[in-house]
Amino acid sequence: MDARLLDVVIGLAAFIFLCILLVTLPMVLMPAYAYLGAIILFILFLSGAGYLVNDKIT
Secondary structure (H helix, E strand, O other): OOHHHHHHHHHHHHHHHHHHHHHHHHHHOOHHHHHHHHHHHHHHHHHHHHHHHHHHHO
16 A cells, blocks of 8 residues: 555544544543543554554555
8 A cells, every 4th residue: 555545544544533532531531631631542543553654664
């Protein structure tokens, strides 16, 4: 798969993941912690995906 297309797919998946987290986590946790947790999980998702894509390209 082309690296640019893979980046776009990962970006869309990460955005959908962030939206799901923003909706579901405040139901379980206090809103302040839920939003902070959603942002942290989003960053971890993107960094992990970027690491895997970089590993596959080289």
